[in-house]
Amino acid sequence: EPEVTQTPSHQVTQMGQEVILRCVPISNHLYFYWYRQILGQKVEFLVSFYNNEISEKSEIFDDQFSVERPDGSNFTLKIRSTKLEDSAMYFCASSEALGGVSYEQYFGPGTRLTVT
Amino acid sequence: AQSVTQLGSHVSVSEGALVLLRCNYSSSVPPYLFWYVQYPNQGLQLLLKYTSAATLVKGINGFEAEFKKSETSFHLTKPSAHMRDAAEYFCAVTEYTGNQFYFGTGTSLTVIP
Numbered sequence: 001e002p003e004v005t006q007t008p009s010h011q012v013t014q015m016g017q018e019v020i021l022r023c024v025p026i027s028n029h030l031y032f033y034w035y036r037q038i039l040g041q042k043v044e045f046l047v048s049f050y051n052n053e054i055s056e057k058s059e060i061f062d063d064q065f066s067v068e069r070p071d072g073s074n075f076t077l078k079i080r081s082t083k084l085e086d087s088a089m090y091f092c093a094s095s096e097a098l099g100g101v102s103y104e105q106y107f108g109p110g111t112r113l114t115v116t
Numbered sequence: 117a118q119s120v121t122q123l124g125s126h127v128s129v130s131e132g133a134l135v136l137l138r139c140n141y142s143s144s145v146p147p148y149l150f151w152y153v154q155y156p157n158q159g160l161q162l163l164l165k166y167t168s169a170a171t172l173v174k175g176i177n178g179f180e181a182e183f184k185k186s187e188t189s190f191h192l193t194k195p196s197a198h199m200r201d202a203a204e205y206f207c208a209v210t211e212y213t214g215n216q217f218y219f220g221t222g223t224s225l226t227v228i229p
Binding site for chain 2: 003010035037040041042044045048056058076086091093105106107108109110112
């Protein structure tokens with residue numbers, strides 16, 4: 001069964017450093033998402049991406065964050081200058097189309113980011 | 117605005133006992149509700165979803181959930197817990213046209229042999 005993959009599974013970085021989290025969505029999917037979960041808190045929506053541009057973003061997704069689909073398979077989340085509060089599990093998801101009812105979002109296993 | 121509250125961050129049941137994981141939602145429009153499960157070191161997997169057809173929804177692995185509008189609830193149940201059900205369970209809500217899911221904080225289910 002096709003699945004969303006994410007690398008690395010765990011990333012440790014120092015405050016102020018840039019990190020890139022990588023995701024490979026399911027190949028025929030058109031919509032891509034990033035969510036994060038700070039330990040003990042809710043899974044929070046960050047951004048959705050379609051047709052090479054952001055379609056929706058939350059207030060968490062500030063200028064420190066950016067997303068890119070650099071090639072036909074990868075979908076990346078970049079954090080420009082990490083802060084301690086960026087430590088979280090980051091989930092990538094993809095769906096065939098828009099509309100949560102009809103088109104399930106498939107989630108990857110997550111990347112645990114630790115900022116020291 | 118939409119939100120989900122999951123009561124009980126940790127639930128323990130004995131093998132063979134009833135599983136009940138609680139989810140209450142808040143939504144200004146008719147909601148569409150989901151339960152996801154996360155096994156260790158894996159992604160979120162869809163268990164079931166409510167799409168305004170039947171209020172009692174059956175999902176995978178013997179789980180089901182009932183949408184109760186009067187109680188704004190979508191509790192997840194399974195009649196008989198199995199060891200393999202030990203996992204983290206997330207309730208989520210979205211709008212029909214929305215591409216953003218709103219998740220609860222999750223409930224960790226432990227099954228005691």
